[in-house]
Amino acid sequence: MSLPKIAFASLFFVTGLLAQINPVQELIDAARTDSPKLKELLGAKDSYGYRIPELAGRDGVAVWGQEFVFAVESAKPASVSIDKEPAIPMKQVPGTNYWYLWKMLRLGTTHQHQYVVDGKPFAAPYQVAGYNPDSYPLPGVPRGTLSEKKTLKSTIYPGMSTNYWVYTNPGIDPTRGAPLMVWQDGETIVGHQDLMRLRLQIVSDNLVAKKLIPPMVHVLIQPGTGGTEGQTMRSILYDTVSDRYGKYLLEEIMADVQKTYKVRADAYSRAVAGASSGAICAFNVAWYFPEQFSRVLSHIGSYTALQWHPERNLDGGYIVPVKVRREAQKNLRVWLSDGADDQEAASGSWPLNNIQLANSLKLKGYDFHFRFGVSMHAIAQGAMDLPESLTWLWRDYDPDKTGQKYEMEESEKAKPLFRVSIANRDAQ
Numbered sequence: 001m002s003l004p005k006i007a008f009a010s011l012f013f014v015t016g017l018l019a020q021i022n023p024v025q026e027l028i029d030a031a032r033t034d035s036p037k038l039k040e041l042l043g044a045k046d047s048y049g050y051r052i053p054e055l056a057g058r059d060g061v062a063v064w065g066q067e068f069v070f071a072v073e074s075a076k077p078a079s080v081s082i083d084k085e086p087a088i089p090m091k092q093v094p095g096t097n098y099w100y101l102w103k104m105l106r107l108g109t110t111h112q113h114q115y116v117v118d119g120k121p122f123a124a125p126y127q128v129a130g131y132n133p134d135s136y137p138l139p140g141v142p143r144g145t146l147s148e149k150k151t152l153k154s155t156i157y158p159g160m161s162t163n164y165w166v167y168t169n170p171g172i173d174p175t176r177g178a179p180l181m182v183w184q185d186g187e188t189i190v191g192h193q194d195l196m197r198l199r200l201q202i203v204s205d206n207l208v209a210k211k212l213i214p215p216m217v218h219v220l221i222q223p224g225t226g227g228t229e230g231q232t233m234r235s236i237l238y239d240t241v242s243d244r245y246g247k248y249l250l251e252e253i254m255a256d257v258q259k260t261y262k263v264r265a266d267a268y269s270r271a272v273a274g275a276s277s278g279a280i281c282a283f284n285v286a287w288y289f290p291e292q293f294s295r296v297l298s299h300i301g302s303y304t305a306l307q308w309h310p311e312r313n314l315d316g317g318y319i320v321p322v323k324v325r326r327e328a329q330k331n332l333r334v335w336l337s338d339g340a341d342d343q344e345a346a347s348g349s350w351p352l353n354n355i356q357l358a359n360s361l362k363l364k365g366y367d368f369h370f371r372f373g374v375s376m377h378a379i380a381q382g383a384m385d386l387p388e389s390l391t392w393l394w395r396d397y398d399p400d401k402t403g404q405k406y407e408m409e410e411s412e413k414a415k416p417l418f419r420v421s422i423a424n425r426d427a428q
Contacts, residue, residue: 022137022195023041023044023046023052023192023195024052024062024063024064024195024196025064026041027041027042027052027062027069028062028064028067028069028102031062031069031071031100031102032067032102034091036094038093038098038100039093039094039095039096039098042055042071042093042096042098042100043096043098045192046191046192047191048187048190048191048192048193050191050192050193050196051192052192052195052196053069053070053071053196054196055071055072055073055098056072056073056123057072057114057115057122057123057124057126058123058124058126059126059193059196059197060072060113060115060123060126061111061113061128062196063128063129063130063131064136065107065136066104066105066106066107066130067102067103067104068102068103068104068105068111068128069100069101069102069103070082070090070100070101070103070113070115071098071099071100071101072090072098072099072100072115072122072123073097073098073099074097074099074115074117074122075097076117076118077089077090077092077099077117078090078099078115078116078117078122079115079116079117080101080113080114080115080116081113081114081116082103082105082111082112082113083111083112083113084112087114087116088101088103089101105130106130107130107131107132108130108132108384109130109384110127110128110129110130110373110375110378110380110381110384111127111128111129111130111380112125112126112127112376113125113126113127113128114126125376126376126378127375127376127378127380127381128378128380129379129380129381129383129384130384131199131383131384132384132387134203134206134207134210134387135199135202135203135383135384135386135387136202137202137205137206138206138209140209141205141206141209142170142205142209143170143201143205144167144168144169144170144201144204144205145167145168146165146166146167146190146201147165147166147167147168147260148165149163149164149165150163150164150165150166150256151163152164152252152253152256154224154227154248154252155252156244156247156248156251156252157224157227157229157233157236157237157244157248158227158228158229159226159227159228160224160225160226160227160229160233161224161225161226161227162221162222162223162224162225162253163186163187163221163222164186164219164220164221164222164253164257165186165189165190165219165220166217166218166219166220166257166260166261167189167200167201167204167217167218167220168215168216168217168218168261169204169205169208169215169216169218170205170208170209170215171208171215172215172216172217173215173399174262175262176262176264176399177262177263177264177265177269178214178215178216178217178261178262178263178264179214179215179216179217179263179264179269179270179271179394179397179399180216180217180218180219180263180264180269180270180271181216181217181218181219181270181271181272181273181295182218182219182221182249182253182254182270182271182272182273182282182285182293183200183218183219183220183221183273183274183278184221184223184238184272184273184274184275184277184278184279184281184282185221185222185223185274185275185276185278186219186220186221186222187220187222188379189201189218189220190220197379197383198379198382198383198386199383199386200218200386203386203387203390204216204218204390206387207387207390207391212390212391212394213390213391213394213397214269214394214397214399217257217261217263219253219254219257221249221253223237223238224237234277235277235306235307236307237281238274238277238278238280238281238302239277239280239281239302239304239306239307239316239317240307240314241280241284241307241314241315241316241317241319241320242284242288242314243284243288243289245281245284245285246284246285246288246289246292249285250289250292264402266402266403267290267291267292267293267294267331267403268294268397268401268402268403268404269397269399269402270292270293270294270295271293271294271295271296271297271393271394272285272286272293272295272296272297273296273297273298274297274298274299274301275299275300275301275379275382276299276300276301276302276377277302277306279297279298279299279300279301279302280298280301280302280303280317280320282296282297282298283296283298283301283320283334283357284320286330286332286334287320287323287330287332290330290331290332294331294332294333294406295332295333295334295393295394296332296333296334296335296393297335297389297390297393298334298335298336298337299336299337299338299379299381299382300337300338300339300342300350300354300375300377300378300379300381300382301317301336301338301350301353301354301357302317302347302350303317303318303320303321303348303350303353303354303356303357304316304317304318304345304347304348304349304350304353305317305318305347305348306347308347316347316348317348317353318348318353320357321353321356321357321359321360322360324357324360324361324364324366325360325363325364329364329365329366331405331406332366332367332406333366333367333368333393333406334361334366334367334368334369335368335369335371335389335392335393336354336357336358336361336368336369336370336371337370337371337372337373337381337382337385337389338350338351338354338355338371338372338373338375339351339372339373339374339375339376339381340372340373340374340375340423341374341375341376342354342375342376342377343376343377350377351372352420354370354372355372355418355420358370358372358418359417359418362412362417362418363417365407365408366406366408367406367407367408367409368408368412369389369392369409369412370418371385371389372418
């Protein structure tokens with residue numbers, strides 16, 4: 001983005017948002033002016049226990065327009081490296097162990113950061129989005145409603161407890177029923193966490209006001225805990241390649257949701273989304289239940305062997321691209337994104353397996369879009385893309401229809417299969 005465009009975008013944010021101060025903007029205003037309020041603002045937590053920003057490295061940046069505030073908690077002086085540049089010393093908030101840096105950065109890209117204390121990394125590198133305009137409250141756009149937290153006990157996962165919330169955009173149809181979008185890791189889409197990460201509530205309201213997506217019921221599901229299979233259930237729920245989570249979603253979560261909210265029953269009006277393990281979970285739900293969900297949003301998907309259990313005849317997530325190639329095509333529309341710096345682990349390669357899945361969808365003629373950049377295993381790229389990905393996923397939606405045969409876009413048909421090359425070694 002050229003400098004004049006950046007200046008214009010910054011002016012847009014300033015003029016359009018002055019009348020609507022939120023916690024992120026308030027903190028950034030305080031950091032820019034070195035206000036005494038910083039001590040209070042950096043220490044404050046919302047009702048879910050989250051701060052803006054978090055002070056342990058991950059989610060450690062607050063963003064409003066071009067203004068970024070990096071913050072960390074340390075007993076010793078701290079600095080921060082931004083986009084792999086030399087670390088910049090941070091200021092200390094008087095009377096605290098809080099360190100902060102206010103900085104103007106480019107929009108429309110992700111920025112990597114790493115905190116440094118005593119010349120050593122304080123936490124692993126992470127990334128933050130330079131959000132686009134639709135990720136900020138636009139003037140005159142009505143806001144949706146977030147429900148209270150609901151807690152359910154499961155029988156499909158015996159003894160497990162799960163929290164969920166429902167966010168409804170303005171204008172949902174209470175008579176015919178509303179389109180539905182189910183989000184995994186739903187606790188990251190409430191309170192301060194949503195402002196620090198996806199900004200789903202803001203983005204979806206803006207897109208509804210622009211008539212780019214329909215008003216929806218968004219079900220935000222937190223991974224369950226407890227039960228007979230272990231205290232930590234996230235990977236068991238999300239990474240297991242089977243129809244079990246889909247049954248749990250439909251028979252327990254959605255059965256409870258529909259006691260209060262009227263949602264459309266047709267797969268055409270239903271989407272499922274997630275990041276990392278939540279992404280493979282979303283894909284599996286639609287794969288095993290295409291008559292219930294036809295739209296999938298997958299970011300940094302964990303299509304790896306995190307829940308490979310040959311002793312129980314369970315394949316790992318690496319099998320998903322093969323299943324797409326070998327099994328009959330299903331009527332799905334899929335947005336994928338990942339980056340070349342995503343992780344490599346004993347369970348597999350995140351970048352390579354996402355490329356494999358994209359090629360499988362390509363070979364079978366699916367309606368899909370693959371955004372592959374340089375991002376690491378972080379939500380930043382998905383957050384920056386959210387206005388575009390939601391618009392693409394729900395494009396041409398017609399509430400008078402209950403079905404559509406999805407077809408690959410002509411622009412995608414003209415493109416070749418994805419190919420990989422080694423970037424950090426000489427080819428042999």
